[in-house]
Structure formats: structure tokens, C-alpha cells
Amino acid sequence: ENSGTAVGIKCTDGIVVAVGKSQASKMLVAGSNRRVFGVDAHTGIAVTGYAADGRQVVNRAREEAQSYKDTYGHEIVPSVLNNRLSLFMHYFTMYGSLRPFGASAIIASYDQDLKMPELYMIDPSGSGYRFHACAAGKGSNAANTELEKLLNRCGDEGITTKDAVKELGRILHIIRDTSKEKPLELEMGWLCAESGFKHALVPKALVAEADEAGKAALAGATIAAAGGGGNGGGATTTTSTAAAEEKSAMEVEE
Amino acid sequence: MKAATSGGNTAIAVRGAKSAAFIVQKKIPDRLVDPTSITSIYRITDSVGCLMLGLPADVRSQVERLRYEANEFAFTNGYPQPAHVLAKRMADLCQVHTQEASSRAMACVMLIIGADDEKGAQCLKVDPAGHFLPYKAVSTGKYEPEAMNFLEKKVTELEALDADGTVEMAIQAMQHVLSSDFKANEIEVGVVTTDSKFKLLTAAQVDQRLNAISDRSDN
Numbered sequence: 001e002n003s004g005t006a007v008g009i010k011c012t013d014g015i016v017v018a019v020g021k022s023q024a025s026k027m028l029v030a031g032s033n034r035r036v037f038g039v040d041a042h043t044g045i046a047v048t049g050y051a052a053d054g055r056q057v058v059n060r061a062r063e064e065a066q067s068y069k070d071t072y073g074h075e076i077v078p079s080v081l082n083n084r085l086s087l088f089m090h091y092f093t094m095y096g097s098l099r100p101f102g103a104s105a106i107i108a109s110y111d112q113d114l115k116m117p118e119l120y121m122i123d124p125s126g127s128g129y130r131f132h133a134c135a136a137g138k139g140s141n142a143a144n145t146e147l148e149k150l151l152n153r154c155g156d157e158g159i160t161t162k163d164a165v166k167e168l169g170r171i172l173h174i175i176r177d178t179s180k181e182k183p184l185e186l187e188m189g190w191l192c193a194e195s196g197f198k199h200a201l202v203p204k205a206l207v208a209e210a211d212e213a214g215k216a217a218l219a220g221a222t223i224a225a226a227g228g229g230g231n232g233g234g235a236t237t238t239t240s241t242a243a244a245e246e247k248s249a250m251e252v253e254e
Numbered sequence: 255m256k257a258a259t260s261g262g263n264t265a266i267a268v269r270g271a272k273s274a275a276f277i278v279q280k281k282i283p284d285r286l287v288d289p290t291s292i293t294s295i296y297r298i299t300d301s302v303g304c305l306m307l308g309l310p311a312d313v314r315s316q317v318e319r320l321r322y323e324a325n326e327f328a329f330t331n332g333y334p335q336p337a338h339v340l341a342k343r344m345a346d347l348c349q350v351h352t353q354e355a356s357s358r359a360m361a362c363v364m365l366i367i368g369a370d371d372e373k374g375a376q377c378l379k380v381d382p383a384g385h386f387l388p389y390k391a392v393s394t395g396k397y398e399p400e401a402m403n404f405l406e407k408k409v410t411e412l413e414a415l416d417a418d419g420t421v422e423m424a425i426q427a428m429q430h431v432l433s434s435d436f437k438a439n440e441i442e443v444g445v446v447t448t449d450s451k452f453k454l455l456t457a458a459q460v461d462q463r464l465n466a467i468s469d470r471s472d473n
Contacts, residue, residue: 087318090311096356119288126311130291148285 004184005139005175006035006048007168008106009147010119010132012158014192015108016165016202017046017119018210020139020172022182036189036201040065040075042110044189044199048137049103049124057105060088078109078118082128090126100124104136108189110197117191142175161192165202169210170217186211255382257361258308263294264395264431265305267365268405268424269377270415273447274367276305276377277424278395279432280442295444295454299324301368302337303444303452307395308362308382316362320344337368341378341386349384359383363394369448375420391423397431404430417447421455421463429467438464 008017019035036046037058045061047054064084068076085105092098107120107128121136122128133151135143150159150167159167169186176184188202188210202210267276278294296304296317304320306313323343327335344364351359359382369375379394380386390412393401404427415423421443429435438460446452455463 083314083318086311086314090315093311094315094357096358120291125309126314127309128314129310130288131286132288133286144284144286151285 003048003051003137004035005135005137005143005172006046006104006106007135007143007147007171008046008108008119008121008131008133009150009159009164009168010117011161011164011192013194014110014161014190014197015117015119016161016168016188016190017044017106017108018165018168018172018186018188019046019048019137020176021185021187023185024182030185031187034187036187038189038199039081039107040069040109041198042075042112042191043078043081044108044191046106046108046187046189047103048106050101051103053101054103054105057085057089057101057103061085061105061107064088075112077113078107078111078120079130081109082107082120082122082130086122086126086128088126089122089124093125106134106136108191108199110191117197139172139175143171146171146175161190162206165190165206166210166213169207169214171214173211173214173218176218184211184214186214258363258382259395259398261307262396263307264393264397264401264428265294265307265365266391266393266401266405266424266427266431267305267367267377267379267389268391268412268415268420268427269367269375269389270417270420271413272369272374272449273415273417273420273445274369274375274377275417275420275424275443275445276303276365276367277421277428277441277443278305278307279428279436280440293442293454295442296320297444297452297454298340298366299328299334300451301334301370301446302340303367303446305365305367305444306362308360312360312362316344316360316364319347320364334370336370336372337366337376338373338378338388340368341366341380341388345380345384345386347384348380348382352383365392365394367444367446367452369446371448374448375446391427393427393431400431401427417445417450418463418466421445422467425460425463426467435464 004021006019038044039061065076093100105122110117119131121134133147190202191197263279265278282289298320324335351357364380366378378388379392391405438457443455
């Protein structure tokens, strides 16, 4: 519960996951201390909690995906990966000689048979459910509230991945207590229809925009709070058509 | 044991001569969860189904083990594992966890129903201590005492019930303990008979049973 917050949301055209990391020190190179990992071509996992435990969970996910591919000749199905990883994490809760993983995993994946993106979250006890939107880690309560509000606002139409990138950035900023915490570094991954639902890190430009939107929202919120009124933290952002066209800049995780 | 039934749900299982059914409430914890991924009822084989209440992770692990055991039995012995044999096996496994110092008991209660040509329909309950018994009707969870009371009064009628009858008896028991009517999408119902495979009833099929019950009570 002391690490950053991870959030994920299922969109009409894919899934976006984001982790808000506290910059432990200014000496750290931006982009180090990874929390969002690729597991297979169409699957990514965001972890929160002990980073080392999270990495182990991701390693196991990668092994499961690989062995499934070898055995069945088909990329691992999201519900199966959820099942395997849940059972794996549960195993460590069973025996006295082992300790549970101090990490939660948010699985973003695309089911090629159902042709639907699926979002799962597994907590340290090993219980994994499918979500429309989920949050884990330090600010998960506040984030869950914000996500519910977001889902209510979007209603049946849902949200697109591009909007979700901005919204998640905004949520990760406003749930923090900026006076007490270190600056936020955003790490985001997505599966979106345009890229054939392959998992990738969100292009830096879009992440930066989400970051700015988040900071503006935070500033708006504090002004509103101080002024006792106002627009409640909504922020206007520049349209991202130029950045969105740079699909070639996407990094694909092996 | 308390952890297994602290979920707030109630489950009821009923067996007739050739058919067995169980019913459980379907509660969605919050709006963010995808409701289709929440279930307490699991198909183990074509002839055996299981309803589990308890810690979700333990439930999932036990379901995997049930499926493994059932398939292993069928492979080794060449015929589908009867429900009571499977229940005994799972009960033994639960007991081992209570005796080994380094492991903890699985916090889940299982209601196993099955039907085969040897014994007809069966209904058994396995608890974390490794204790199991076959039942004509049983319940577990939050409203266990009230449901058991209701079922005890009806126990003589149970043998004569057909597939629809066992489902309706289970639904009536649930209505009685919850003291309210519910819609088809607030409950899950599983049925198995000697003539048909284990299946989860669709909302439409549950509605048919609910309508049949209310028509009878109107008469």
C-alpha cells in the first residue's frame, strides 16, 4: 500500500493501464523503475506494491504465456492467464514457509476469439476478477471512486482509449496529496484498436499530455477549493491529433 | 470455518430421486467489476457440479483441484467419477490441510451435486475441516439455520420431485429465507439429472421456474 497507484480502464476500442510512480529521487533516470510490462503480443500487466514481487509475478505470467503458446499453438487467452496467475499467487498464501506476493497485478489483454479486450485484477490473496475499471495500490479507494464517477459520466457509450489516457492521468494526479508526496511520474500502457490490440507503452507525447492535464486539473481543483467554487477541476487540453498520428513511435515490449 | 461463510451469501442444495439442484445469490460487489466474471457455481464434469462459498482465491484453487481429481479418476478408471467419491476425496484433502502444520485450511464450503446411474442423484456438503455428508437437502452460508428449518419440513416431499420440482424447491427455500422475491439475474441455479448434463440455468429458464412457482401459489 505504500507504492504508487495503478489504474486500468476498459474502453470501447481497447484498454488503458496507468501507474503513478513517486519519483524517489531526482537522480533516477525517467522511465526507469518500470511498472508496466508486456507479457505477450496482446497482453500487458501493470503491477503495484513491492516492485520485486511484481516482477516475479510478471515473469510467471510470461512463462505461462510462453508455455501455453508452445502447448496449444495459440496465444494465451486472457481468462486462462487470469486463472493461472491467480492460482499461482494463491499458492503462496497456502504454506507457512512462503509469504504472499506483496503486489497486485492488473492484466490488460485482448481475447482474439471473443474479439473483446478484457481487464483483470489479481490481489495478493489470489482472487482475480474481470473489471470494467479497477485500481490497486496506495490511492486505490480514491481512484475507484473516481473511476466509478468516470464510468457513470460515460454511460453506455463508454470511453475511447485516447480520452482514457487523459482521464487516467488526471485521476492519478488528483488523488495524490501533493504537499506530502514526491512528484508523480506516469507510466502508461495500452491496447488499442488502431494497433491491432497489441500491448504497447503509450507514446511519450500522449503521456506528457496526460501529465499536463493532470497537473492542470490538480491546480484547478486547489484553486476551486480555495475560491470555494468554480469548475471543479475540469481542464481543457490541446487536441492530440498530431500526437496520435505518430503510431510509429510506439515501443513494443518483447 | 467462519471465513468460509462470512461472504454474506446463502446457498441451498436439494436432491430428488433423479435430479439435484442448487441455488445461490449472485451479489456484485461494486460497479467496476464485470458481472459475468462473478460466479459461485462451477461445472466439474458433465455429471458433477459444485457450488462454493468462501474466499475467492481458495474457491478457485479448490475448483481446479476438483476438476483435476475428477478427470484423473475418469482417466484411470474409465468411467465418470461419482459425486460421493469425489466429495470424499476432496474431504480427505481438506483434512490433510488441517493436520499439516505448515499449511492452512481452505476457507471454502462446497456443495457438490451429481447424478449417475448407480445412485441416482446425490448432494453432498464438504467443509474446511474435511467433514462431509450426503444430504437430501442442505444449505450453507448466512441463512443456513433458516433454510435448514424450511427444508426439514419439506424433506418427505423431496424424493418424488422431478428436475423442475427440485429447482422450484430450491428457489422456494431461497425465497423463504430471504423473505423476498428476487429477479432471475440475482440468483444462480445449477441442475443435474440422470438424463442430462450439469448445467447452469439461463435467466430465461430461471424465470420459467419463478413463474411456475407464482402460478401455483396464485392457485
